[in-house]
Amino acid sequence: xxxxxxxxxxxxxxxxxxxTRALPTVLSSLLAIAIALLAGAVVxxxxxxxxxxAYEALFAGAFGGRRELAETLVMATPLILGGLAFAVAAxxxxxxxxxxxxxxxxxxxxxxxxxxxxGLPVFIHLPLAVxxxxxxxxxxxxxxxxxxxxTGAHEVITTIMLNYLAYRISTVVIGQENFxxxxxxxxxxLPALENARLPRLIEGTRLHAGILIALAAAAVVWFLLYRTVxxxxxxxxGLSPGAAAFAGIPWxxxxxxxxxxxxxxxxxxxxxxxxxxxxxxxxxxxxxxxTSIAVGLVGRNTPFGVVLAGLxxxxxxxxxxxMQNTAGISRDIVYVLLAFVILSVSALAVAxxxxxxxxxxxxxxxxxxxxxxxxxGDPLVEPSPPSRAI
Amino acid sequence: xxxxxxxxxELLSFFSVALLTATLRSAAPLVxxxxxxxxxxxxGITNIALExxxxxxxxAAVAGTWFFHSPLIGLIVAVxxxxxxxxxxxxxxxxxxxxxxxAGTAIVLLGLGLTSFLTxxxxxxxxxxxxxxxxPTIGLGMNILLPVAFLLVPLTHWFLFKTKAGLRVLACGExxxxxxxxxxxxxxxxxxxxxxSGLLAAVGGAYLSIGDLSQFTTNITAGRGFIALAAVIxxxxxxxxxxxxxxxxGFAQALRFQVQALDLPIPQDLIIALPYLLTxxxxxxxxxxxxxxxxxxxxxxxx
Numbered sequence: 001x002x003x004x005x006x007x008x009x010x011x012x013x014x015x016x017x018x019x020t021r022a023l024p025t026v027l028s029s030l031l032a033i034a035i036a037l038l039a040g041a042v043v044x045x046x047x048x049x050x051x052x053x054a055y056e057a058l059f060a061g062a063f064g065g066r067r068e069l070a071e072t073l074v075m076a077t078p079l080i081l082g083g084l085a086f087a088v089a090a091x092x093x094x095x096x097x098x099x100x101x102x103x104x105x106x107x108x109x110x111x112x113x114x115x116x117x118x119g120l121p122v123f124i125h126l127p128l129a130v131x132x133x134x135x136x137x138x139x140x141x142x143x144x145x146x147x148x149x150x151t152g153a154h155e156v157i158t159t160i161m162l163n164y165l166a167y168r169i170s171t172v173v174i175g176q177e178n179f180x181x182x183x184x185x186x187x188x189x190l191p192a193l194e195n196a197r198l199p200r201l202i203e204g205t206r207l208h209a210g211i212l213i214a215l216a217a218a219a220v221v222w223f224l225l226y227r228t229v230x231x232x233x234x235x236x237x238g239l240s241p242g243a244a245a246f247a248g249i250p251w252x253x254x255x256x257x258x259x260x261x262x263x264x265x266x267x268x269x270x271x272x273x274x275x276x277x278x279x280x281x282x283x284x285x286x287x288x289x290x291t292s293i294a295v296g297l298v299g300r301n302t303p304f305g306v307v308l309a310g311l312x313x314x315x316x317x318x319x320x321x322x323m324q325n326t327a328g329i330s331r332d333i334v335y336v337l338l339a340f341v342i343l344s345v346s347a348l349a350v351a352x353x354x355x356x357x358x359x360x361x362x363x364x365x366x367x368x369x370x371x372x373x374x375x376x377g378d379p380l381v382e383p384s385p386p387s388r389a390i
Numbered sequence: 391x392x393x394x395x396x397x398x399x400e401l402l403s404f405f406s407v408a409l410l411t412a413t414l415r416s417a418a419p420l421v422x423x424x425x426x427x428x429x430x431x432x433x434g435i436t437n438i439a440l441e442x443x444x445x446x447x448x449x450a451a452v453a454g455t456w457f458f459h460s461p462l463i464g465l466i467v468a469v470x471x472x473x474x475x476x477x478x479x480x481x482x483x484x485x486x487x488x489x490x491x492x493a494g495t496a497i498v499l500l501g502l503g504l505t506s507f508l509t510x511x512x513x514x515x516x517x518x519x520x521x522x523x524x525x526p527t528i529g530l531g532m533n534i535l536l537p538v539a540f541l542l543v544p545l546t547h548w549f550l551f552k553t554k555a556g557l558r559v560l561a562c563g564e565x566x567x568x569x570x571x572x573x574x575x576x577x578x579x580x581x582x583x584x585x586x587s588g589l590l591a592a593v594g595g596a597y598l599s600i601g602d603l604s605q606f607t608t609n610i611t612a613g614r615g616f617i618a619l620a621a622v623i624x625x626x627x628x629x630x631x632x633x634x635x636x637x638x639x640g641f642a643q644a645l646r647f648q649v650q651a652l653d654l655p656i657p658q659d660l661i662i663a664l665p666y667l668l669t670x671x672x673x674x675x676x677x678x679x680x681x682x683x684x685x686x687x688x689x690x691x692x693x
Contacts, residue, residue: 043504043507047507047508047511095491097616147670147673147674150674151673151674153670153673153674154623154673156438156619156620156623157620157623157624157669157670157673158670158673158674160613160616160617160619160620161620161666161667161669161670162670163613164663164666165663165666165667165670168659168660168662168663168666169659169663171659172657172659172660175657175659290498290499291499293495294495294496294499297489297491297492297495330506330507330510330511330516332502332503332506332507332510332608333503333507334503335499335500335502335503335504335506335507336499336500336503336504336507337503338496338499338503339496339497339499339500339503339504340496340500342492342493342495342496342499343482343488343493343496343500345492346482346486346488346489346492346493346496347482347486347488349488349489349492350486350487350488
């Protein structure tokens, strides 16, 4: 990713130093959101709708009360997990477009285990179902990672193919007339047993414990990426496979494990959706997989950024329903807003890098500007690793 | 014995003219988008925006046909919209030098959001447009765009490998710094190729909405843009193999309609999934490492 900070920048910083360094990023993200809302207002105005009541309804629908806030968190939950999945793979230099498929197998397996009734207590059955979802996702993520490591097969093709395969397998399993755990007419598994459901957090809302899992996952991913050797290897491989090889870091093993972790997180996303929100696994494409890519990108592939971006996207999704109902504006405008957010984030990221490169260049006496930009890891100058090319 | 003969007959009739034309019909929109994607990637721009261009084209074709009562004008509107979409993408990736995958993702979301928003806005119903007139057909359920798609393949090959402009495109994609050094305006060639990719993918979208169907439905492309990109990579960034990959995926989609007619002991969903599984095996076993253009995603220094 062109927006990656160098590993050394992170390691040697005090907490306060990190906050001040993150400030321009946060500010530019806020600016990007403002630009996107403005551009969205233009689209709304052009189509003959008044943007002000539309945005009022959007805001009220996302933050207007206890219920709306809860709904925002509900929508954000699978997006945060999907965004984390994307971020982990991106840190290793891989483009995981297969989050959708990993969510499907995760949700399917978790749903099947949750519908199965061996009479287990909640503290065994629920973890078992969650574990099943995570394992399934891991397998689905590990396959493209392993294939890339072993044969160089491009992860974009393999994950797209695995998305289709996941959906087909799910359709076959769900469609089995004489399989006791599924309901073919409903295209779903049987409802999850009470002992295997994620508990509801606030009565009268749909908020479930999945959000806690998502936040915990973000903390774990942060720790893994920035405080463990494994994370250091992932980031080094992603930034420069050549340097990683020189340092003796095995490229193949690292990317395969990074993809396993990515798939695990995506599988968890499918799991919380099945066990928390739906109460069973439905065989429909969620579309969350693709939005997750956007969450990862807007969150600059950092765990904290992904949480914020997931909350933002969740707010848009929950506000859109209200906007549709009260202002009569199609909720699909939210995708347009998301696109504008991403476009402005990506443009502003370039501007920020340019400033950074310039600052470093002015500091580096006796160096030409281009050379300093190169040393700053400017992606415009530095050739990208082979895995980034699609 | 009789039973076995019948199964054989059934199997033979299965590989019929119907399956062949269905394969061609399903592959044609993929070929349009894939040739566009191939040109952009060969010039050095990673193009995951194809899906977005296809959606925009599919929608614009129906809207144009609806407003001007002519599918040919609809096609022209789609071409223009696709080119404008390509221009936006090129501005972001070539001029602003934004991350190409990030910008591509945004274009896909923009295509998805804008087309479904406008569908509801113009026709007052979510999900689909009213039916419109279709492009003329040439028999066997194939429309006039189908032969165009397959003519594009030799054309793309000829352009890239036999013309001066095409060789310059290749230079931009392989070694942008060197291309720049010998005086090739890398940015201009990349702009041109990205705009053409938007235009061609949009025609692929129009093929779906006013060629195969006669209306626009939300997410009508259903991931075909990504499949087209997979075809480019599977085809190792070469026109003919890319077409081969598109035909394989087209075959997968065509099977869906044919497999229902057969009474097979295996779940039909697994048969439909077979080409995707084959692709997975093929890309790992046969191709070993695919070799993208060396300068893909890279900008020339200072330019």
